[in-house]
Amino acid sequence: MIQVRDLRCGYPGHEVIGGVSFDFLQGEFVGILGPNGSGKTTLLLALGGILPPSGGEVAVLGTPLNRLRPKELARRIAALCQNSDIRFPFPCVEVVHMGRYPHQKRWQMESRHDAAVVFRCMAITETQDLAERLITALSGGEQQRVLMAKALAQETPILLLDEATSAMDVHRKLQIFRVLEKLNRDDGLTVVTVLHDVNVAALFCRRIIFLKEGKVVADGPTEGVLTEENLETVYQTPVLIHKPGAVGRKQVVFLPPP
Amino acid sequence: MNGTTCFQPNIHGRSSLRFRLACYSAFIVLIITTAFVTSGIGQFHIPYKTVLHLWFSPFEETGGLGVDERIRYIVLHVRLARVCLAVAVGGALALAGAVYQGILRNPLADPFTLGVSTGAAFGASAAIILGIGGIHLLSLSALPAAAFAGAMLALYLVYLLGRIDGRLHTTTLVLAGIIVSTFLSSLISLLKSLNEDSVSTIVFWIMGSLSGRSWVHVLLILPYVAAGSLTILYFARELDILSLGDIQAQQMGVDVQRVRFWMLFTASLITAAAVAVSGVIGFVGLVVPHLVRLLIGPRHSTLLPAVFLAGGLLVLIADTIARSLLASGEELPVGVVTAILGGPFFCYLLLHRRKYLQL
Numbered sequence A: 001m002i003q004v005r006d007l008r009c010g011y012p013g014h015e016v017i018g019g020v021s022f023d024f025l026q027g028e029f030v031g032i033l034g035p036n037g038s039g040k041t042t043l044l045l046a047l048g049g050i051l052p053p054s055g056g057e058v059a060v061l062g063t064p065l066n067r068l069r070p071k072e073l074a075r076r077i078a079a080l081c082q083n084s085d086i087r088f089p090f091p092c093v094e095v096v097h098m099g100r101y102p103h104q105k106r107w108q109m110e111s112r113h114d115a116a117v118v119f120r121c122m123a124i125t126e127t128q129d130l131a132e133r134l135i136t137a138l139s140g141g142e143q144q145r146v147l148m149a150k151a152l153a154q155e156t157p158i159l160l161l162d163e164a165t166s167a168m169d170v171h172r173k174l175q176i177f178r179v180l181e182k183l184n185r186d187d188g189l190t191v192v193t194v195l196h197d198v199n200v201a202a203l204f205c206r207r208i209i210f211l212k213e214g215k216v217v218a219d220g221p222t223e224g225v226l227t228e229e230n231l232e233t234v235y236q237t238p239v240l241i242h243k244p245g246a247v248g249r250k251q252v253v254f255l256p257p258p
Numbered sequence B: 001m002n003g004t005t006c007f008q009p010n011i012h013g014r015s016s017l018r019f020r021l022a023c024y025s026a027f028i029v030l031i032i033t034t035a036f037v038t039s040g041i042g043q044f045h046i047p048y049k050t051v052l053h054l055w056f057s058p059f060e061e062t063g064g065l066g067v068d069e070r071i072r073y074i075v076l077h078v079r080l081a082r083v084c085l086a087v088a089v090g091g092a093l094a095l096a097g098a099v100y101q102g103i104l105r106n107p108l109a110d111p112f113t114l115g116v117s118t119g120a121a122f123g124a125s126a127a128i129i130l131g132i133g134g135i136h137l138l139s140l141s142a143l144p145a146a147a148f149a150g151a152m153l154a155l156y157l158v159y160l161l162g163r164i165d166g167r168l169h170t171t172t173l174v175l176a177g178i179i180v181s182t183f184l185s186s187l188i189s190l191l192k193s194l195n196e197d198s199v200s201t202i203v204f205w206i207m208g209s210l211s212g213r214s215w216v217h218v219l220l221i222l223p224y225v226a227a228g229s230l231t232i233l234y235f236a237r238e239l240d241i242l243s244l245g246d247i248q249a250q251q252m253g254v255d256v257q258r259v260r261f262w263m264l265f266t267a268s269l270i271t272a273a274a275v276a277v278s279g280v281i282g283f284v285g286l287v288v289p290h291l292v293r294l295l296i297g298p299r300h301s302t303l304l305p306a307v308f309l310a311g312g313l314l315v316l317i318a319d320t321i322a323r324s325l326l327a328s329g330e331e332l333p334v335g336v337v338t339a340i341l342g343g344p345f346f347c348y349l350l351l352h353r354r355k356y357l358q359l
Helices: A040-047 A070-076 A092-098 A112-124 A140-153 A170-186 A198-204 A228-235 B017-040 B048-056 B069-103 B116-129 B142-162 B170-194 B199-207 B215-234 B236-242 B246-251 B256-278 B284-296 B300-324 B334-351
Strands: A002-011 A014-024 A029-033 A055-060 A077-080 A158-162 A190-194 A207-212 A215-221 A239-242 A251-254
Touching: A002 A040, A014 A040, A014 A055, A014 A215, A029 A040, A029 A170, A029 A198, A040 A158, A040 A190, A070 A077, A077 A140, A077 B246, A092 A112, A092 A140, A092 B236, A112 A140, A140 A158, A140 A170, A170 A190, A170 A198, A198 A251, A207 A228, A215 A228, A228 A239, B017 B048, B017 B069, B017 B284, B017 B300, B048 B069, B069 B116, B069 B215, B069 B236, B069 B256, B069 B284, B069 B300, B116 B142, B116 B170, B116 B199, B116 B256, B142 B170, B142 B215, B142 B256, B170 B199, B199 B334, B215 B236, B215 B256, B215 B300, B236 B246, B236 B256, B236 B300, B246 B256, B284 B300, B284 B334, B300 B334
Parallel strands: A029 A190, A029 A207, A077 A158, A158 A190
Antiparallel strands: A002 A014, A002 A055, A207 A215, A239 A251
16 A cells, blocks of 8 residues: 655754655554553655655655656545644534545535545544534634544545644544544554554554654564563563453553653 | 435535526626616716617617717727726636635635736836837737746745745745735836826726726737636636645646646636736725635535626726726726725635635
């Protein structure tokens, strides 16, 4: 799905990602974890074609990023970034409709298919109640749900998320991740998400990449890489890993330094 | 896909087609009414029956109808031309304002606050002094080009000043606009004074006026305004998506750089065309988009035509007031009237900026 070869990128005079390589395969659910400033967001911007790499190559579905036109790319990758700053008071349903943009020709009216996709995406994110509300009047968590619906309405095979659930309460966050899990399992949606919450990652991601100072520290199946050793290297905090029977997945407790 | 079965179009919440058409029609009716009213007002008071008669049979020989040829000239060549020019200028300025606000994600942006209008006025007046913009049609057509050069220059200066710390801030940009605008205004005054021009031509460029304009001027700017407006409408959907932010828009497949370039280019072009014939008329581009957005929502494909009509209406009304307010028959610059109408509104927006401007 996405091939990354020796990717280097960053901002003028400051390289953030210093040569990383990996492949994302179809149907993977990948978590990208790491401390602040480890380059998670930068990496995601580079994968989404926003930040041109200073070295190396990124290919999406076999085509190098720089050879994809913006609309083509937006039909392959939908991305949601951390902060949204929406200027005009659009009703939420119109925001979700904007997600159909890469599929529409210029003078085309929206088709029944577009409307059906929008309806379905709002239904699965449970945002129908917000449809008529103005996006500027919503709380941060509600906005994130609407934007998630918008990203899903792009109907892409790949979804890149950068802390896209950070403002949601626990209930909503788990609910959205369950939706993503279902899409991942049933429709083969490839999900790559940057997360701060290690435990959410442990619950939903089947593969985790640990980043530190722009390098990959560990990359592999969640069960395998979620070790005390790796976590202590990355976060420099003592941890305790346990596996509650009711959950069936590893969970992490960060311990206060002695 | 079971969403399809229970799909209800009325979850769309977009202002319905009927409402939009009602708004457009209301604006058009108001424009025509104001045009009719204004045609009777002036130094020559003309009975409305005559105005109506002339409007409906403009090419008929007037001798037999008992209508003075002079009256006919005033109604059709002076006042009607002025009405059309007011609508075109106002529409262009308001449309440019809506585009600047959308493209720069800045609620305070408009041709005036960004310095573009004054830049255009500077370009045009410099061209006149250098003698390339005489009164003949051929040389007159160089005026919009000179105005456009001035407009782009001003926009570039504002952009340089506005991004001093590397980022384009809402307020810094407008501050830079005001600085450039003030500076260029004084340059215009200086140029004109050195050229021993009358105070009235200086006032014309700085405060705006539609006095003494004719069909020639209408024809002069019509191609620019028409082509510019269509180009802007062509990008309506991209303007919507840009309000989610640059990165989001790019992630949704909008070629942000290209759209921004073309929109800044086009908005400045129609501003320049308007300023070349009317001087600097402030506040129209700032006030009108906000008002119309409150009325019919922010979606640009619906918003932009309404903004054009409303801008045209506002300048038409302002021009009517400007030329009929003083008992002496002297005309006020139309920019004075728009500023008097727009200033309090600007204050209101600032006071309620949380609600309307998201500042």
